Each structure stands twice: as structure tokens, then as C-alpha cells.
Amino acid sequence: MKGLILKDIIQIWKNYKILLLIELILVVFGAFSGNLFMSFYGTLLLGILPYSSMTFDDTSRWNIYCLTMPFSRTQIVSSKYMLTVILCCAAELVSVISYIVSYVTNHSDTDMSIRSMIIFPLAFTLLFTAINFPLIFKLGTGKARIAALILSGAAAGFASTFFITSDDPPQPTTPPITSAAALIAVVTVLALFCVSWLLSIKIYQKKEL
Numbered sequence: 001m002k003g004l005i006l007k008d009i010i011q012i013w014k015n016y017k018i019l020l021l022i023e024l025i026l027v028v029f030g031a032f033s034g035n036l037f038m039s040f041y042g043t044l045l046l047g048i049l050p051y052s053s054m055t056f057d058d059t060s061r062w063n064i065y066c067l068t069m070p071f072s073r074t075q076i077v078s079s080k081y082m083l084t085v086i087l088c089c090a091a092e093l094v095s096v097i098s099y100i101v102s103y104v105t106n107h108s109d110t111d112m113s114i115r116s117m118i119i120f121p122l123a124f125t126l127l128f129t130a131i132n133f134p135l136i137f138k139l140g141t142g143k144a145r146i147a148a149l150i151l152s153g154a155a156a157g158f159a160s161t162f163f164i165t166s167d168d169p170p171q172p173t174t175p176p177i178t179s180a181a182a183l184i185a186v187v188t189v190l191a192l193f194c195v196s197w198l199l200s201i202k203i204y205q206k207k208e209l
Contacts, residue, residue: 004079008053031101046091047125050084058141088125130196137204
């Protein structure tokens with residue numbers, strides 16, 4: 001399974017060098033300018049790259065070719081979810097570093113910002129994966145793309161409500177993200193992610209290619 005994950009990482013690097021550079025620019029500029037939303041957006045892009053990897057596999061028919069290799073269908077599915085976990089952890093690390101740099105250079109410290117910077121990329125990436133991956137393994141990337149677009153649009157609207165930078169005063173209509181609410185959100189998304197993982201394995205094992 002390590003070989004499958006390495007293949008995806010190399011594929012992402014080969015096809016998305018420009019996008020990764022743009023993400024780096026967004027994160028660095030957002031951190032030093034105090035505009036945490038730009039850094040936040042950069043980490044979101046990093047988290048959804050596994051979806052693009054699956055698109056390449058579907059287009060190149062790799063998902064059929066790899067079945068001739070000594071990989072089980074469970075390993076094939078699990079490699080995609082593990083890739084998501086790896087990139088999600090990388091996005092979280094970037095988020096924390098970005099917030100620290102922003103705090104040091106701009107002295108911006110709001111509880112709302114740090115929770116949004118850490119929790120929302122994690123929640124969005126895992127939720128995006130949990131919803132779309134079973135659809136992709138069942139229907140293919142083409143038919144599942146509509147669900148991805150709808151979810152991305154919903155997440156963008158959700159982000160504008162819960163993400164507040166240091167320059168934006170808290171609005172009376174926006175409830176603060178408490179520690180309890182943050183914990184519940186993370187646990188819920190992680191549970192959905194695990195259920196999605198098992199569901200995708202079950203779907204792919206029964207799928208005829």
C-alpha cells in the first residue's frame with residue numbers, strides 16, 4: 001500500500017506543481033499580512049488533492065490496471081484514504097505555522113481565528129472525502145463531480161460564517177466556537193470519515209470493472 005500512496009504523491013507533485021506553488025504563496029502572504037483567510041484557503045486546496053488523484057486514475061484507467069498487480073481492493077481504497085489523512089495532517093501543520101507567524105508578525109490573537117484555522121480545514125477535508133469517495137468508487141469521478149461542486153459551494157458559504165480574522169470584530173449573530181462544539185464537530189467528522197472508509201471498501205469489492 002505504501003507504493004500506491006507514493007504513486008499518488010508523485011502524481012500530484014508532477015501534475016500540480018503550479019497549484020502547490022500558488023498554495024505556498026497564499027499561505028506565506030496570508031501569514032505575514034495577517035489575512036488568515038488566505039492561508040486558510042491555501043490549506044483547503046492541499047486537502048482536496050486526493051480527489052484530483054482519483055480523477056487521474058479514472059481517466060487513465062489505472063483503477064483497472066492496478067488490479068493486475070498484487071494489491072487487494074481493500075488496499076487500493078485504503079491508500080486513497082491514507083493519502084487524505086497524510087495531506088490533511090500536512091495542511092494542519094501549515095495552518096498552525098501560519099497562525100504562529102501571523103501572531104508573531106502582526107500580534108493577532110483571536111480564539112475564533114485559531115480554532116477556525118485548525119478545525120475548519122480538518123473538518124472540510126475529511127467531510128469532503130467522506131461524502132465524495134464512496135460516490136466516486138460507486139459511480140466514477142465524472143458522475144460524482146456534481147456532488148463535489150455542491151459540497152465545495154456549501155463549504156465556501158460555511159467558511160464565511162465561521163472564519164473571522166483578527167481585523168473582523170465578532171458579529172452578534174455569529175456564535176463563538178466553544179471547545180465543546182469544536183470537539184463534537186471533530187469527533188463527528190472523524191466518525192463519518194471512518195464510516196465512509198468502510199463503505200467505500202464494501203462498494204469497491206463488489207464493483208465490476
